[in-house]
Amino acid sequence: xxxxxxxxxxxxxxxxxxxxxxxxxxxxxxxxxxxxxxxxxxxxxxxxxxxxxxxxxxxxxxxxxxxxxxxxxxxxxxxxxxxxxxxxxxxxxxxxxxxxxxxxxxxxxxxxxx
Amino acid sequence: xxxxxxxxxxxxxxxxxxxxxxxxxxxxxxxxxxxxxxxxxxxxxxxxxxxxxxxxxxxxxxxxxxxxxxxxxxxxxxxxxxxxxxxxxxxxxxxxxxxxxxxxxxxxxxxx
Numbered sequence: 001x002x003x004x005x006x007x008x009x010x011x012x013x014x015x016x017x018x019x020x021x022x023x024x025x026x027x028x029x030x031x032x033x034x035x036x037x038x039x040x041x042x043x044x045x046x047x048x049x050x051x052x053x054x055x056x057x058x059x060x061x062x063x064x065x066x067x068x069x070x071x072x073x074x075x076x077x078x079x080x081x082x083x084x085x086x087x088x089x090x091x092x093x094x095x096x097x098x099x100x101x102x103x104x105x106x107x108x109x110x111x112x113x114x
Numbered sequence: 115x116x117x118x119x120x121x122x123x124x125x126x127x128x129x130x131x132x133x134x135x136x137x138x139x140x141x142x143x144x145x146x147x148x149x150x151x152x153x154x155x156x157x158x159x160x161x162x163x164x165x166x167x168x169x170x171x172x173x174x175x176x177x178x179x180x181x182x183x184x185x186x187x188x189x190x191x192x193x194x195x196x197x198x199x200x201x202x203x204x205x206x207x208x209x210x211x212x213x214x215x216x217x218x219x220x221x222x223x224x225x226x
Contacts, residue, residue: 043216105157
């Protein structure tokens with residue numbers, strides 16, 4: 001597709017359940033990022049994938065969070081045993097290695113943990 | 115530790131006037147700065163950027179100014195239009211584009 005696609009757009013889950021959020025980056029983009037925006041907060045970095053290199057996981061808030069990027073394309077962010085503080089908009093972005101004008105973001109997944 | 119700070123959560127400006135959005139940073143290693151614009155229910159979109167070797171970059175109605183000694187940058191929108199109403203995020207990176215650190219955003223309202 002022309003842009004970064006994220007699914008689902010909205011997800012409501014019960015506390016303690018696991019959730020998976022999906023990101024389809026722009027075809028050919030080698031870099032993929034996950035951020036989240038909690039209510040009233042800025043964009044918080046979670047994880048970064050660049051080609052075949054080991055991902056930068058320095059932003060993951062706990063070991064309940066994990067992410068994969070299969071075949072250098074689609075990425076899945078998994079949150080295990082969700083907590084209410086995990087409620088946020090999760091944003092995925094991708095970038096071409098030659099691009100010097102910032103990321104292209106998807107529309108995000110709004111996660112609500114009840 | 116908030117390395118990129120936008121101290122004004124909101125700003126209201128009359129249509130046709132200048133909007134000035136401010137941003138401060140603490141990490142002296144940052145060498146590339148960006149502004150993003152975000153409408154509700156959409157992802158942020160890139161607006162304008164500036165390298166630390168410059169002190170000004172202009173793109174149409176949008177100009178970004180960088181004051182390295184003060185660790186401060188600002189985005190000027192002239193003239194402001196109602197369609198500019200959005201949340202504006204300041205962002206910074208160092209040593210390439212591996213990871214960008216974002217501020218908390220400023221909500222701009224342009225009043226017709």
